[in-house]
Amino acid sequence: MAEKRYRVLPGFGLTMGFTLFYLSVLVLVPIGGLFLRTFSLSWADFWRLATTDRALAAYQLTFGASLAAAVINAVFGTLLAWVLVRYDFPGRRFIDALVDFPFALPTAVAGLTLANLFSANGWLGQFLVPLGIKGAFTPLGVVIALTFVGMPFVVRTLQPVLEHLDRDVEEAAATLGAGRLRTFVSVIAPTLLPPVMTGFALAFARAIGEYGSVVFISGNLPMKTEIAPYLIVIRLEEYDYTGAMALAVVLLVISFALLGVINVLEQWANRFSR
Amino acid sequence: MSIELKNITKQFGGVSAVNDVSFTVADGQLVALLGPSGCGKTTVLRMISGLEMPTAGEILVRGKRVNDVPVQKRNIGFVFQGYALFKSMSVADNIAFGLLIKKWAKADRDARVAELIELLGLKDLAKRFPHQLSGGQRQRVALARALAPKPDVLLLDEPFAAVDAKIRQELREMLVNLHHELNVTTIFVTHDQEEAMEVSNRIVVFDKGRLAQIGTPREVYEEPASEFVARFIGVMNVLDCEVREGVARCGELEFPTHGVADGQRLRIGFRPYAVQVSNDLMAYRHFAVLRHTYFLGVLLRLELEFPSGLIIRARMSKEEYARLNLTEGRKISLQIRQYRVLAREGELLPPEVSVTHHLGPSPGDGI
Amino acid sequence: MAGIPKPKLNAGQRKSQRGTEEAPFVKWLLITVALLFSLVFLLLPLVNVFAQAFAKGFTVYWDALKHPDTIAAMKLTLLVTVICMPLNVLFGLAAAWAITKFEFRGKSLLVTLIDLPFSVSPVVAGLMFVVLFGLQGYFGEWLADREIRIIFAVPGIVLATLFVTFPFVARELIPIMQAAGSDQEQSALTLGANGWQTFWYVTLPSVKMGLLYGTILCIARCVGEFGAVSVVSGHITGKTDTVPLHVEKLYNEYQGAAAFAVASILALGALLTLGLKTWLEWREAKLETLAQQAEQAITQ
Numbered sequence: 001m002a003e004k005r006y007r008v009l010p011g012f013g014l015t016m017g018f019t020l021f022y023l024s025v026l027v028l029v030p031i032g033g034l035f036l037r038t039f040s041l042s043w044a045d046f047w048r049l050a051t052t053d054r055a056l057a058a059y060q061l062t063f064g065a066s067l068a069a070a071v072i073n074a075v076f077g078t079l080l081a082w083v084l085v086r087y088d089f090p091g092r093r094f095i096d097a098l099v100d101f102p103f104a105l106p107t108a109v110a111g112l113t114l115a116n117l118f119s120a121n122g123w124l125g126q127f128l129v130p131l132g133i134k135g136a137f138t139p140l141g142v143v144i145a146l147t148f149v150g151m152p153f154v155v156r157t158l159q160p161v162l163e164h165l166d167r168d169v170e171e172a173a174a175t176l177g178a179g180r181l182r183t184f185v186s187v188i189a190p191t192l193l194p195p196v197m198t199g200f201a202l203a204f205a206r207a208i209g210e211y212g213s214v215v216f217i218s219g220n221l222p223m224k225t226e227i228a229p230y231l232i233v234i235r236l237e238e239y240d241y242t243g244a245m246a247l248a249v250v251l252l253v254i255s256f257a258l259l260g261v262i263n264v265l266e267q268w269a270n271r272f273s274r
Numbered sequence: 275m276s277i278e279l280k281n282i283t284k285q286f287g288g289v290s291a292v293n294d295v296s297f298t299v300a301d302g303q304l305v306a307l308l309g310p311s312g313c314g315k316t317t318v319l320r321m322i323s324g325l326e327m328p329t330a331g332e333i334l335v336r337g338k339r340v341n342d343v344p345v346q347k348r349n350i351g352f353v354f355q356g357y358a359l360f361k362s363m364s365v366a367d368n369i370a371f372g373l374l375i376k377k378w379a380k381a382d383r384d385a386r387v388a389e390l391i392e393l394l395g396l397k398d399l400a401k402r403f404p405h406q407l408s409g410g411q412r413q414r415v416a417l418a419r420a421l422a423p424k425p426d427v428l429l430l431d432e433p434f435a436a437v438d439a440k441i442r443q444e445l446r447e448m449l450v451n452l453h454h455e456l457n458v459t460t461i462f463v464t465h466d467q468e469e470a471m472e473v474s475n476r477i478v479v480f481d482k483g484r485l486a487q488i489g490t491p492r493e494v495y496e497e498p499a500s501e502f503v504a505r506f507i508g509v510m511n512v513l514d515c516e517v518r519e520g521v522a523r524c525g526e527l528e529f530p531t532h533g534v535a536d537g538q539r540l541r542i543g544f545r546p547y548a549v550q551v552s553n554d555l556m557a558y559r560h561f562a563v564l565r566h567t568y569f570l571g572v573l574l575r576l577e578l579e580f581p582s583g584l585i586i587r588a589r590m591s592k593e594e595y596a597r598l599n600l601t602e603g604r605k606i607s608l609q610i611r612q613y614r615v616l617a618r619e620g621e622l623l624p625p626e627v628s629v630t631h632h633l634g635p636s637p638g639d640g641i
Numbered sequence: 642m643a644g645i646p647k648p649k650l651n652a653g654q655r656k657s658q659r660g661t662e663e664a665p666f667v668k669w670l671l672i673t674v675a676l677l678f679s680l681v682f683l684l685l686p687l688v689n690v691f692a693q694a695f696a697k698g699f700t701v702y703w704d705a706l707k708h709p710d711t712i713a714a715m716k717l718t719l720l721v722t723v724i725c726m727p728l729n730v731l732f733g734l735a736a737a738w739a740i741t742k743f744e745f746r747g748k749s750l751l752v753t754l755i756d757l758p759f760s761v762s763p764v765v766a767g768l769m770f771v772v773l774f775g776l777q778g779y780f781g782e783w784l785a786d787r788e789i790r791i792i793f794a795v796p797g798i799v800l801a802t803l804f805v806t807f808p809f810v811a812r813e814l815i816p817i818m819q820a821a822g823s824d825q826e827q828s829a830l831t832l833g834a835n836g837w838q839t840f841w842y843v844t845l846p847s848v849k850m851g852l853l854y855g856t857i858l859c860i861a862r863c864v865g866e867f868g869a870v871s872v873v874s875g876h877i878t879g880k881t882d883t884v885p886l887h888v889e890k891l892y893n894e895y896q897g898a899a900a901f902a903v904a905s906i907l908a909l910g911a912l913l914t915l916g917l918k919t920w921l922e923w924r925e926a927k928l929e930t931l932a933q934q935a936e937q938a939i940t941q
Binding site: 016205255 | 662663664667668671672674675676678679681682683684685686687689690692693728731732734735736738739740742743745751753754755756757758759760761762763764765766768769770771772773775777778779800803804807823826827830835836839840858861864865866867868871872884885886888889892897900901904907908910911912914915918919
């Protein structure tokens with residue numbers, strides 16, 4: 001620091017020191033270690049390990065299912081947030097409280113109960129399976145699990161925005177002769193887009209890395225229903241450390257990229273709400 | 275408790291917020307630090323309190339350097355602009371906090387809190403929490419809290435900015451009364467010249483981080499040291515004049531000057547109250563037309579236009595206006611009883627050069 | 642606004658806005674779709690846990706819970722939580738103090754770093770510690786020589802859990818303390834308080850609800866973490882199985898009812914978390930309305 005600043009409140013050195021120490025031990029050193037180890041591979045080796053057929057299939061499923069789940073959440077999350085904020089109906093407060101359930105429920109339990117629900121003799125599966133909709137042990141199951149764990153993101157980023165939405169603007173649109181749909185499309189929707197996008201990105205990022213809930217419902221069949229994090233676990237169990245690290249680095253880089261996107265989206269959303 | 279600032283400078287990231295400021299506050303004074311926002315007055319107050327450190331210069335309390343004394347040890351009472359009451363404590367606990375820290379005995383603490391609650395009229399509010407109080411009440415609690423540990427100096431940052439006009443008036447009077455009663459050296463920051471004039475017995479005017487003037491309210495008003503002070507405090511007519519044959523001229527107006535070379539340009543200012551108006555066209559040398567009258571209450575402001583198009587502002591009482599039987603559009607005669615040379619060729623004059631010139635009868639009463 | 646205070650439009654206001662409401666048909670269609678979605682993705686998974694847990698009767702349920710392996714898993718989970726929670730609370734307070742009370746370069750980078758665990762896959766998190774402390778890892782040999790076990794042992798589980806859970810308290814506190822500014826603390830200083838007194842009497846009481854909420858979230862995640870712990874635990878029954886890992890093991894051993902029985906305890910914990918969260922929000926909202934009413938009463 002160029003100029004020594006006078007800090008009237010005490011404790012900067014102590015708290016900053018502890019914070020940096022904690023972050024170093026838990027985040028910087030482990031991530032650095034992982035990258036360093038991976039860099040000891042040649043590029044060709046890394047590329048080979050990171051792009052085996054099985055890995056490519058796993059990425060494809062992970063991204064495809066995450067994208068599908070995030071889209072479902074963007075649509076239904078928006079709808080749910082709208083209904084929770086704008087309408088009064090029996091059970092509204094209960095549902096509102098329950099939206100955080102996927103955050104609170106351990107992912108293993110989520111996977112367990114979803115796998116059971118959509119299995120051939122589960123509560124939902126017994127109706128869906130005869131129709132040809134198989135939730136358990138299929139890519140659809142992965143989408144279902146990821147939709148569950150990502151659901152709160154869109155609802156919770158959108159809700160405060162909807163609550164603070166200026167009703168005057170809608171009324172102004174109404175006095176100018178705009179119908180309800182027109183008002184929604186041209187007046188409300190543009191304001192909702194940034195938070196929905198933020199929620200979408202958050203849900204997508206979460207889905208990419210999700211493990212617990214998916215492994216129960218997907219069946220983890222190589223090339224079919226195996227997600228990338230599961231493949232890392234398999235590599236580890238085979239004592240193929242380098243294989244696991246190559247995959248992990250790919251996922252980490254994607255996580256960082258998504259984190260950057262989310263930061264930009266949040267700034268965008270903040271600018272809108274001001 | 276006397277306080278002295280010697281050549282105080284404060285920089286934030288290379289930008290000067292306060293520049294070479296020196297002044298002294300005598301024991302028991304009630305001083306206003308006045309200036310537009312961003313002029314450095316709050317920074318000065320925070321440096322006196324110890325919440326900021328000066329980049330250069332010395333702060334002396336009772337002649338002793340306190341630069342290195344931490345805020346906790348300076349025994350000051352500070353009232354923050356947003357009050358900064360402890361949200362999680364009741365009114366009584368807020369007031370008692372400083373006493374608790376200074377390890378007063380419980381009985382003494384309770385007695386002192388009761389005393390301040392009485393003094394500031396907070397009787398029924400002792401058990402309330404800050405969020406249950408109105409702005410004015412919060413301000414009084416903040417004052418009580420600052421005063422409780424018997425500080426040597428009371429510092430207030432824009433104390434009345436956040437309350438509405440009526441409460442503000444009450445609080446100003448309360449501060450003056452408190453000061454009379456406790457006689458504690460008090461320094462407060464304000465951007466409101468009216469407030470500074472009304473409350474303080476000395477005003478320190480700041481302009482862009484520099485000291486512009488120090489003086490009693492009357493001095494600052496009647497003998498502004500610069501055009502900035504003159505314009506910032508009250509209304510002033512400021513004219514650009516050129517000296518010819520020892521007289522500064524602007525349109526029809528002429529101001530005798532001493533020892534100023536011909537061809538010099540001067541900026542001359544005079545207060546609206548210094549304009550003496552008569553309906554008798556023979557009474558004074560200058561003629562003008564009453565263009566517009568603004569009713570401000572007891573006082574009226576007149577806009578006068580000279581034949582050359584020059585417009586000046588004058589002020590008179592309602593009674594005077596009625597007595598002179600004035601109406602808009604009427605021709606009048608006038609003279610300017612008191613004026614000041616504010617600047618020479620755009621430069622600021624040092625205070626000792628800018629002497630007030632009196633013409634004819636002595637200045638009228640007040641504004 | 643830290644997630645806690647969520648002022649709602651009250652019902653009266655809702656109804657008075659007739660001019661800008663959707664047609665009843667649209668409104669009820671939207672509500673129905675939202676309810677169906679909530680039913681499938683929220684309510685049914687929840688109810689199903691308990692239904693399946695008791696599907697084979699109460700005895701099976703009880704036997705599963707009091708099985709020594711389950712008890713051991715619960716003890717381990719408790720131990721891990723008891724270690725991680727205070728550390729994360731300490732970190733949260735320290736980080737929030739440093740970030741909100743001071744200006745320094747790289748602040749936003751630091752905040753991003755704190756958010757990082759939210760976007761890193763738990764499996765990758767676990768792997769990072771394996772790379773550091775596993776047998777083939779950087780410190781593997783050194784640790785093996787001294788017979789210190791981190792991976793496939795409790796320390797590894799604690800580290801992995803810490804990585805996943807450390808942001809929760811900090812994330813709750815930072816926005817609250819940011820919004821509060823540091824005027825109250827400066828005020829305490831002018832009244833003679835030192836740093837600890839300021840923190841203890843002024844800062845801590847004003848953030849206690851956020852702290853409580855962050856701690857609850859942190860505990861919930863400590864108890865429920867699966868992916869990261871799964872990678873480092875080694876799955877030694879009765880030794881390094883946490884409750885969620887034990888659930889998985891039971892499920893893989895085709896003991897469905899037992900798996901659900903143990904899972905029901907975790908689900909109960911989740912419900913408790915939700916209940917506490919709702920209560921905290923409700924309390925905050927109520928305080929806010931009271932404050933508003935008081936303010937109105939004063940100004941009138």
